[in-house]
Amino acid sequence: MNNRKNTLTRRSFLESSAAMAAAVGTATKIRAAVGPSRTRLAIVGTGSRGIGMWGSPAVRDYSKQVEMVGLCDVNPKRVKVAERMIRSNMADMDGHLRTEGDGSSAAKGSEIPVFTDFDEMVNTVSPDRIIVTTMDSTHIHYVIRGMELGCDMICEKPFATDEEQSKALISACEKYDKNIAVTFNARYGTSATKIKELLNAGEIGELYSVDYAEYLDDDHGTSYFRRWHGIKENSGTLLVHKASHHFDQLNWWIGADPVEISAQGELRRYGRRGPFRHANCRLCSHKESCGHYWDITEHPHLVKLYVDCEGEDGYFRDGCVYRNAINIYDTTSVQVRYSNKVLVTYSLNAGVPLEGQTITLNGSKGRLEVRNYARQPWEAPARAEVRLMRNSESHSTLMPLARRQGSHGGSDSLIRDHVFIPDSPDPLKQRAGARAGIMSSIIGIAAYRSIEKGRPIKVAELIDVSRLRG
Numbered sequence: 001m002n003n004r005k006n007t008l009t010r011r012s013f014l015e016s017s018a019a020m021a022a023a024v025g026t027a028t029k030i031r032a033a034v035g036p037s038r039t040r041l042a043i044v045g046t047g048s049r050g051i052g053m054w055g056s057p058a059v060r061d062y063s064k065q066v067e068m069v070g071l072c073d074v075n076p077k078r079v080k081v082a083e084r085m086i087r088s089n090m091a092d093m094d095g096h097l098r099t100e101g102d103g104s105s106a107a108k109g110s111e112i113p114v115f116t117d118f119d120e121m122v123n124t125v126s127p128d129r130i131i132v133t134t135m136d137s138t139h140i141h142y143v144i145r146g147m148e149l150g151c152d153m154i155c156e157k158p159f160a161t162d163e164e165q166s167k168a169l170i171s172a173c174e175k176y177d178k179n180i181a182v183t184f185n186a187r188y189g190t191s192a193t194k195i196k197e198l199l200n201a202g203e204i205g206e207l208y209s210v211d212y213a214e215y216l217d218d219d220h221g222t223s224y225f226r227r228w229h230g231i232k233e234n235s236g237t238l239l240v241h242k243a244s245h246h247f248d249q250l251n252w253w254i255g256a257d258p259v260e261i262s263a264q265g266e267l268r269r270y271g272r273r274g275p276f277r278h279a280n281c282r283l284c285s286h287k288e289s290c291g292h293y294w295d296i297t298e299h300p301h302l303v304k305l306y307v308d309c310e311g312e313d314g315y316f317r318d319g320c321v322y323r324n325a326i327n328i329y330d331t332t333s334v335q336v337r338y339s340n341k342v343l344v345t346y347s348l349n350a351g352v353p354l355e356g357q358t359i360t361l362n363g364s365k366g367r368l369e370v371r372n373y374a375r376q377p378w379e380a381p382a383r384a385e386v387r388l389m390r391n392s393e394s395h396s397t398l399m400p401l402a403r404r405q406g407s408h409g410g411s412d413s414l415i416r417d418h419v420f421i422p423d424s425p426d427p428l429k430q431r432a433g434a435r436a437g438i439m440s441s442i443i444g445i446a447a448y449r450s451i452e453k454g455r456p457i458k459v460a461e462l463i464d465v466s467r468l469r470g
């Protein structure tokens, strides 16, 4: 499949749909999406997501809509490397950082100004919109400061990592009338979209309950424990960092607010549970015996972006998964009660032999069963399917889901279209804003508070939902 050709065809269609909406004078106002005046775009946080998901594709694929005017990162070396990687088109068409080369090859176009100070960037290059792709716990600072300085904000999930951040964001949204997009690419997956369509069509009647099991395999699951994500104060645990995707899907499918959360969590595989430890893999004396040894030097782009920049911030991208400091959970179980009485049972397990999800939704008329396995060692190819069962019928309907090309199952390019072509059609309401950002992260926050306190937590104990618009 010619992925680039498909991407361009889809984008041309969306651009013309947006233009047509303006031409027929619909209520939807076309901003600078199509036409000569481009949105001035900046990025804060120029790690792999900032470059691969946003920076490189924005410059390569959306030059009609956006102009990249500035890049900012606390690491002065990394932001310079990122600038070259973005202009060298280091993200492949799937949105992953290319693994060959290190970005020092021919960079195209004019240099993008780089900064280590956010205010200086905003005051110097006057962006209209800023993408926040820093470490999770630091999103809030830039979202609020960016709005204060007059910018619209695009924030990677999670929107907040604790209840104090959530409250501060609610207050800031009341104070500043700026546009906020929270980038929940998981709403764009084939199974997530199919579930939404089937629920909207009333195929299983009124929804009563959902069982959602998330599995992170040894490769993917372990990667969180190597990096800053392993520290609760940075990521809010995987229940916020990772599961906020799934809690957002649930909120979107269920169409109601979470009310009460109870959870259990354990650290069984990593951190202090390990047999030995070191600061990072490269210098470790247990390389031969460690099942999680990972050689970052086999990845030239990661060496350039992280190893060569270690001197500036001391951050090891190949950190030891058995570090004593790791204080998040690899094994979790969560229960959520919603305002419309829907009951959810959710679990997340990291370091298991398959990658993907099983999701079942039970309603008044029937049931949906979803298997979405990206990688599984015993069965090929990977499978993604939805089975619809009705109480009144003796047969079920199996709907295989096509596997799409691209990062996160093709979801990343779809959400970029929605973010960069603002008035393109959105029939399933996949675009998400501050309310969705808060309501997804608050489930994860309530879950880890429940684990800490050993009791159920009401959302109302943490935030005042009535203050959230939308």
Ligand SMILES: NC(=O)c1ccc[n+]([C@@H]2O[C@H](COP(=O)([O-])OP(=O)(O)OC[C@H]3O[C@@H](n4cnc5c(N)ncnc54)[C@H](O)[C@@H]3O)[C@@H](O)[C@H]2O)c1
Pocket (backbone or CB within 6 Å): 044, 045, 046, 047, 048, 049, 050, 072, 073, 074, 075, 078, 132, 133, 134, 135, 136, 138, 156, 157, 158, 183, 185, 241, 408
């Ligand atoms: N939606 C998705 O599927 C998805 C996938 C990956 C990452 N993400 C999100 O993207 C964000 C970045 O992830 P990543 O994998 O690129 O991480 P990363 O560690 O590779 O990059 C983060 C960058 O932010 C910089 N940074 C950290 N604190 C900062 C601060 N206070 N001010 C300015 N810069 C700061 C770091 O120096 C680094 O360059 C995270 O919030 C993560 O949750 C989302």
